[in-house]
Amino acid sequence: xxxxxxxxxxxxxxxxxxxxxxxxxxxxxxxxxxxxxxxxxxxxxxxxxxxxxxxxxxxxxxxxxxxxxxxxxxxxxxxxxxxxxxxxxxxxxxxxxxxxxxxxxxxxxxxxxxxxxxxxxxxxxxxxxxxxxxxxxxxxxxxxxxxxxxxxxxxxxxxxxxxxxxxxxxxxxxxxxxxxxxxxxxxxxxxxxxxxxxxxxxxxxxxxxxxxxxxxxxxxxxxxxxxxxxxxxxxxxxxxxxxxxxxxxxxxxxxxxxxxxxxxxxxxxxxxxxxxxxxxxxxxxxxxxxxxxxxxxxxxxxxxxxxxxxxxxxxxxxxxxxxxxxxxxxxxxxxxxxxxxxxxxxxxxxxxxxxxxxxxx
Ligand SMILES: [Ca+2]
Ligand SMILES: [Ca+2]
Numbered sequence: 001x002x003x004x005x006x007x008x009x010x011x012x013x014x015x016x017x018x019x020x021x022x023x024x025x026x027x028x029x030x031x032x033x034x035x036x037x038x039x040x041x042x043x044x045x046x047x048x049x050x051x052x053x054x055x056x057x058x059x060x061x062x063x064x065x066x067x068x069x070x071x072x073x074x075x076x077x078x079x080x081x082x083x084x085x086x087x088x089x090x091x092x093x094x095x096x097x098x099x100x101x102x103x104x105x106x107x108x109x110x111x112x113x114x115x116x117x118x119x120x121x122x123x124x125x126x127x128x129x130x131x132x133x134x135x136x137x138x139x140x141x142x143x144x145x146x147x148x149x150x151x152x153x154x155x156x157x158x159x160x161x162x163x164x165x166x167x168x169x170x171x172x173x174x175x176x177x178x179x180x181x182x183x184x185x186x187x188x189x190x191x192x193x194x195x196x197x198x199x200x201x202x203x204x205x206x207x208x209x210x211x212x213x214x215x216x217x218x219x220x221x222x223x224x225x226x227x228x229x230x231x232x233x234x235x236x237x238x239x240x241x242x243x244x245x246x247x248x249x250x251x252x253x254x255x256x257x258x259x260x261x262x263x264x265x266x267x268x269x270x271x272x273x274x275x276x277x278x279x280x281x282x283x284x285x286x287x288x289x290x291x292x293x294x295x296x297x298x299x300x301x302x303x304x305x306x307x308x309x310x311x312x313x314x315x316x317x318x319x320x321x322x323x324x325x326x327x328x329x330x331x332x333x334x335x336x337x338x339x340x341x342x343x344x345x346x347x348x349x350x351x352x353x354x355x356x357x358x359x360x361x
Pocket of ligand 1 (some may be wrong): 081082
């Protein structure tokens with residue numbers, strides 16, 4: 001492709017864009033938006049992600065911002081009660097095959113919703129932010145005499161090395177990994193395995209809110225089912241693989257719910273995803289409600305562990321921490337009148353800071 005010259009040519013483009021705005025109100029394209037974005041007042045749609053270095057900026061009103069693809073740049077909802085939704089694209093299905101000794105193709109991996117360097121800002125107002133990794137594609141089917149079925153594609157992560165900040169107001173933030181792809185069947189050879197679900201948070205940072213009681217839900221993606229005739233399904237995705245979650249400074253606390261993905265269906269391998277594998281979770285000075293849970297296995301394997309390695313520090317306030325599934329890490333309940341509930345092995349309890357420790361079914 002030829003490079004465009006700066007200078008006059010650039011100016012001409014700017015002028016004609018301005019003319020276009022005058023001619024088509026409401027404008028379908030906003031000059032500052034990335035390619036693939038269109039606007040109709042406060043409704044902004046982007047079909048090709050947000051590239052690094054570019055920004056989608058909402059109005060001061062209540063925006064609906066819908067993005068398909070990966071965010072490597074910035075989405076800034078600004079003031080108002082904004083609804084921001086990002087879906088990573090799904091992976092393509094693997095191609096089928098036939099003939100002698102021909103293995104079918106694996107499914108394509110799902111895209112991350114927010115990738116390296118990506119930033120999603122709710123700004124002031126009560127924002128709903130939903131970030132969902134793309135689903136892995138189905139493995140191809142082999143009709144060949146000896147060929148194997150394709151593996152499913154991996155589910156995409158919700159946030160990988162990105163930043164999400166709900167800002168002031170009552171925010172509802174959801175991170176969910178994409179589902180792993182289903183394995184492909186084989187007429188004569190070995191069927192393909194289902195793939196692992198995507199992660200909720202991988203090496204990113206989430207700031208739930210600032211001044212009011214906001215909520216964060218992080219789910220690992222569901223594993224892909226075993227191929228028809230096959231055994232091994234995909235593991236559930238880890239909800240928090242690594243990364244930092246900050247409650248913020250809300251005096252009334254926050255709610256944080258972290259759950260590993262369920263495995264796919266099959267008779268062989270397929271573990272439930274871990275809830276909180278490793279990372280840093282910091283509550284607010286207020287009363288926080290925090291739940292950690294491993295994903296279920298829908299094959300013959302085990303439920304995922306709920307909490308492997310923190311730190312988890314709920315800070316001040318009267319906090320409630322609930323852990324469903326195995327736990328090997330210590331919880332720091334902090335000052336306040338705190339309640340710690342668990343269902344399985346408790347690991348290392350911090351009896352000095354968790355005042356009420358209850359085992360329940
Ligand atoms: Ca706005
Ligand atoms: Ca907000």
